[in-house]
Amino acid sequence: MHANESTSDAPPGLRRDALTWYSYLSLGFFTYLNGVQGNIIPFLKDEFSLSYGLVSLHPSAVAVGSLLVGVIGEPVVGRFGRRRMMAVAMLGGSAGILLLAFAHAAWQSIGACLIMGCCGAFVPAITAAVLAEIHGPKRDIAYAEANALCYVFAIASPVIAWIAVSLGLSWRWVPVAGTVMGLAIFAAYARLPIPAADVVAVARPPRKLPAAFWAYWLMQAFGVATEFSALLWGPSFFGQVMHLPQSLAALAGGAFFVGMLAGRTLSIRLYRMFSRRDLALGAVTTALIGFIGYWTTPFAIVAVVGLFVIGLGVAMLFALALGFAMGAAEGGMRAASRMVVAPGLAVLITPPLLGTVADHAGLWLAQLTIPLFLVLVAAAFLTGQRLTKWSN
Numbered sequence: 001m002h003a004n005e006s007t008s009d010a011p012p013g014l015r016r017d018a019l020t021w022y023s024y025l026s027l028g029f030f031t032y033l034n035g036v037q038g039n040i041i042p043f044l045k046d047e048f049s050l051s052y053g054l055v056s057l058h059p060s061a062v063a064v065g066s067l068l069v070g071v072i073g074e075p076v077v078g079r080f081g082r083r084r085m086m087a088v089a090m091l092g093g094s095a096g097i098l099l100l101a102f103a104h105a106a107w108q109s110i111g112a113c114l115i116m117g118c119c120g121a122f123v124p125a126i127t128a129a130v131l132a133e134i135h136g137p138k139r140d141i142a143y144a145e146a147n148a149l150c151y152v153f154a155i156a157s158p159v160i161a162w163i164a165v166s167l168g169l170s171w172r173w174v175p176v177a178g179t180v181m182g183l184a185i186f187a188a189y190a191r192l193p194i195p196a197a198d199v200v201a202v203a204r205p206p207r208k209l210p211a212a213f214w215a216y217w218l219m220q221a222f223g224v225a226t227e228f229s230a231l232l233w234g235p236s237f238f239g240q241v242m243h244l245p246q247s248l249a250a251l252a253g254g255a256f257f258v259g260m261l262a263g264r265t266l267s268i269r270l271y272r273m274f275s276r277r278d279l280a281l282g283a284v285t286t287a288l289i290g291f292i293g294y295w296t297t298p299f300a301i302v303a304v305v306g307l308f309v310i311g312l313g314v315a316m317l318f319a320l321a322l323g324f325a326m327g328a329a330e331g332g333m334r335a336a337s338r339m340v341v342a343p344g345l346a347v348l349i350t351p352p353l354l355g356t357v358a359d360h361a362g363l364w365l366a367q368l369t370i371p372l373f374l375v376l377v378a379a380a381f382l383t384g385q386r387l388t389k390w391s392n
Contacts, residue, residue: 016145020134022189023127024146026090028153029182030123033093033116034062034347035154035231035257036100036174039161039250042236043171048106056355057106058113059232059347065117066344073125073337082130082194085122087186092119094182101175121340129336130194132326140323141271147319148264151257153181158235158254165247209329209338215384216325217342219377223317224343225350226287226373230256230310232351233363241364242300255304259290259311267316277385280320284378287313291370310370317377324384 037059045055069076077085096115103109127146135142157174164173235253238244244252263283270279290309297303322339329335350369357366 015134017134018189018192019130019194020142022086022185022192022194023131024149025185025189026086026123027127027146028150029090029093029178029185030120031150032153032157032178032181033097033120034059036097036157036178037062037113037232039157039235039253040100040171040174041232042239042246042249044106044109045236048109050106051355051359053352053355053359054106056232056351057110059228059351061110061113062117062120063344063346063348065114065119066121066340067348068118069121069125070337070339070341070344073122073340074333077122077126077333077337082126082196083192086126086194087190089119089122089126090182090186092116093123094179094186096120097175097178097182101172101179117344121344124343125333125337125340126194128322128326128339129333132336139326140276140319141268143319143322144264144267144271144316147315148261148268151261151264151315154231155254155257155261156181158250158257162247162251162254165250209335210387212328212384212387213325213335213338215380215387216321216328217339218380219384220318220321220325220339220342221346222373222376222380223314223321224346226317226370226377227260227314228347228350229354229367229370229373230307230314233354233358233367234307237363237367238300238303242303244300252300252304253307255308256311259308260315261311262308263312263315264319266312267319270316276320276324279316280381281378283313283316283320284374284381285313287374288371289313291367291374295364295367295370321381324381328384328388 041055041058044050044058048055080088093116096112096117096119099112099115100109103112128143131142131146132139156177160174160177161171163169164171231253234256235250238252239246239249242249242252267279274282287310290306290311290313292306294303294306294310297306321342325339326335354366354369357369
């Protein structure tokens with residue numbers, strides 16, 4: 001299918017062409033690269049005898065790669081082209097997660113995560129701009145659909161971990177499955193051309209990103225910090241605090257992914273029913289309610305439901321923040337590259353912060369970062385709204 005063809009099942013004004021599907025699926029693979037860490041962290045901690053602080057360096061290594069791409073992504077993609085850099089992202093990410101499967105020491109597994117980040121982060125840097133250029137005013141729906149599909153990939157990680165442990169297999173099958181996914185997606189779309197910006201959109205001279213963009217950039221960063229606070233430590237929370245067996249703890253942690261999938265799938269319809277402002281504030285409120293149930297109960301089943309509700313609320317924050325930011329910046333590779341920095345910085349800081357608090361005060365108290373980050377999400381969003389009104 002050519003990149004500019006439309007499919008009959010797409011809603012009016014939204015073309016789910018081959019390039020859109022490549023963007024969706026590659027973002028799903030990148031989500032797997034990030035989410036897989038939360039499900040293998042308990043195994044890495046036990047096998048390598050690591051502290052919470054040291055094991056948290058794995059997601060931080062991925063974040064360093066994302067930060068690097070956020071800084072240099074625009075000129076690198078401009079020099080080598082989107083198609084080549086997507087190949088680097090998919091093949092390099094697949095190689096990195098395969099190295100993780102064969103790691104036998106912390107320095108090897110952390111190094112593998114660094115490769116995953118340096119290569120894989122080109123996926124969101126490129127696809128955010130591509131989807132904005134293809135879908136224009138409908139980009140919010142495209143982002144919502146992409147993020148819903150991402151959590152199909154995210155749910156696969158805890159399910160595969162549970163199956164592997166239940167069958168007496170190694171946790172290493174979880175990253176191996178990621179390699180298979182990445183290579184399969186790349187093989188399906190390797191020949192697909194990815195037009196440069198001046199082909200699919202009107203070229204504009206570079207301009208300074210507006211203040212509202214940076215407010216929504218912060219909204220994105222705090223939203224991802226909230227997400228990683230739940231997805232990375234959810235399995236450990238159920239194992240260490242709720243005292244569930246390791247296989248059940250990994251499966252219980254998957255409640256967050258299920259909530260994210262449900263929330264992002266539901267958001268596609270909600271975009272057509274409510275204003276973006278109402279959705280943003282409603283998402284934060286929902287997540288806060290879920291946290292109360294997750295954090296205060298002595299019953300594992302209630303905590304699972306609470307974690308699900310946290311995911312339900314957090315689900316919409318990424319796509320909303322990205323849509324607000326790209327709208328404020330009027331699209332472009334520069335804005336898309338800078339948006340990669342926000343989650344990268346969040347992932348770089350959040351796991352070590354949580355790990356340090358968990359080592360000194362316990363994992364239960366460390367989870368208080370979730371409501372703190374949610375309040376900061378709301379503050380950044382309201383600031384962005386005010387700045388947008390002033391600029392108009």
